[in-house]
Amino acid sequence: MASDRYIDFANSDIGRRLVGAVGLPAPARLERWQAGRLRPVEGALLLGGGPLAEQVSGFAPRMTDLLFSFGAEVSGAHPWTSEGSKIKAVVFDASTLLQTAQLSQLRTFFQPVLRSLEHSAHIVILARAPDTLSDPLAASTQQALEGFSRSLAKEMRNGGTVQLLQVEEGAEDQLEGALRFFLSPKSAFISGQVIRLSACVAKVQDWSRPLAGRKALVTGAARGIGAAIAETLARDGAEIVLLDVPQARSDLEALAARLGGQALVLDICAPDAAAQLIEHIPGGLDIVVHNAGITRDKTLANMTADFWDSVLNVNLNAPQVLTQALIDSGVLHDNGSVILMASISGLAGNRGQTNYTTSKAGLIGLARAMAPSLKERGISINAVAPGFIETSMTAHMPFALREAGRRMSSLGQGGLPQDVAEAVAWLSQAGTGSVSGQVLRVCGQSVIGA
Incomplete structure (x- = not known):
């Protein structure tokens, strides 16, 4: 991923003097x-x-x-x-x-x-x-x-x-x-x-390992934000099942081996994906993180049916189908947690991403709509909405767009995959059943969607 050279400069001895003299923003290293x-x-x-x-x-x-x-x-x-x-x-x-x-x-x-x-x-x-x-x-x-x-x-x-x-x-x-x-x-x-x-019966027993005894599924786990989520959940004591597409098998299996977790190669859009998932998770789950997602960007006037359908199927339909199947089958235990990876663009919209923003807004709607019915079982469901996060994808953005994304927040910089992972780990704790049907923005207080 690209380094933020402006932050490096603004926090150097020369940079601090120059930035202060000119009146430029001076984002701090977090x-x-x-x-x-x-x-x-x-x-x-x-x-x-x-x-x-x-x-x-x-x-x-x-x-x-x-x-x-x-x-x-x-x-x-x-x-x-x-x-x-x-x-x-x-x-x-x-x-x-x-x-x-x-x-x-x-x-x-x-x-x-x-x-x-x-x-x-x-x-x-x-x-x-x-x-x-x-x-x-x-x-x-x-x-x-x-x-x-x-x-x-x-x-x-x-x-x-x-x-x-x-x-x-x-x-x-x-x-x-x-x-x-x-x-x-x-x-x-x-x-x-x-x-x-809100009131919640469940509580964390060991703050040094707040996810101890809980089993987590992370989709899209082979690299990037998904890998960071898997690492953080494992750090906090969870047993991990890592899921990704066949093309990511080598990265997925290497990460699973390092974390002592289970690698599951599966196309979440396959007609039998839910049945395969349930079959491969004996003993059930306590945490489900729907991180898998794709982009196929075009303005609506130029968007093909394939671009539209593929994004909606992966980003929205698959989480809907899999979540319902895990709940109906009892694979998702009582007092479990479901975390949906949304985006601030799902709140604000974004030019050239009508398919992507539609899918992410749908995930926010899913969290809000399912929360009341899951409350009886103590299951929480929330959406995490990242803003500009420093990943390999954003590193390939045009320079001007990348800089704009970094600076358009109160903290004046992009976030890291770890920032998203920490939010997911918190929402995965037993006691955070007190938070459900909500959207947690990990965006440095971005001006987008404010």
């Missing part, structure tokens, strides 16, 4: 999760706001060695002042802001904090889902937090991110899993997102 790391937050964690901050303090010692509070007393936390320690991660509970006048607490809390953030700092704002509140003014105030969080994300510097977590009543015990992800480098290329947490 901090990402490294093997051997033990804690989600390496640095100070700051808590503030309402009573959910107190709940976070109960598990905060498992996430960081240094805990502070600001604006409210929190158990086990040291008081923080603007002259104190630099802050690596922030959790602010805004769930009790129910009137317009109370929104001033956002400015009071965040203004001094923003001046004290470390590189690649992560902020999470906690809220309630507006549609769960009976008081229109309270709902309006909680909805206002979405505009605040998305705008604050665009003001962050040095690789910082901001997310809004809407916590339903009864879902408070799912906060640890969500914060372990969103306050850590695992979410380095995710910002400006709104995620809703």
Whole structure:
């Protein structure tokens, strides 16, 4: 894949001076999760706001060695002042802001904090889902937090991110899993997102191997993002079944051997694909990742029927058919996870990709439509929507288009396959059954589809 030479230049001694003098964007090198790391937050964690901050303090010692509070007393936390320690991660509970006048607490809390953030700092704002509140003014105030969080994300510097977590009543015990992800480098290329947490019985038992005891199927796994997903799921303890087309057999089998997984060569569009898949997975599955996908780009005026049909069959019809078959047959276990690989172009559209964007929007619709019926079995189904990701495919894009794709986000750069894989791994955890029917954008807060 092509390296981002502009980031290399902007972060050099000469580049920093020149970029600053001319006023050019200066994207930071993002901090990402490294093997051997033990804690989600390496640095100070700051808590503030309402009573959910107190709940976070109960598990905060498992996430960081240094805990502070600001604006409210929190158990086990040291008081923080603007002259104190630099802050690596922030959790602010805004769930009790129910009137317009109370929104001033956002400015009071965040203004001094923003001046004290470390590189690649992560902020999470906690809220309630507006549609769960009976008081229109309270709902309006909680909805206002979405505009605040998305705008604050665009003001962050040095690789910082901001997310809004809407916590339903009864879902408070799912906060640890969500914060372990969103306050850590695992979410380095995710910002400006709104995620809703619902009540969920299942919980992760071992945070060092959160997928231990779970078996995962990854389609399109031989290379690129699919291979990164397989590697990350295996890292987190999952048993892996890697699936790809016959043309990718050698790469697929080599990766399976390295990860101690099972290689399955299969055309997912074959009429008997579902039957073959079920036959080759004795013991069933806990995680299904529909990553396989193709592009056949042309403007609609010039698009052949083959270009249209092949993309819709691989990207949309096959995931629909296989998911339903795995559910109906019971191969997908209760409390399982289905992750559909969508795209921000499925939200925003893209010239010359009517077939591709139709397929990706369809996957988002599938996640939203199936989530309620799967809830009884504790099965979650979500879509991950990557933005510009540095892969061999994007490396062959024309220079101008590649640069535009990299810079058109709040983080000012492309993501890595690892960024997508980390999101998939989080959505594969038992406890993230609290997140279902949703779209998680891994796009650095791209301006596309915002």
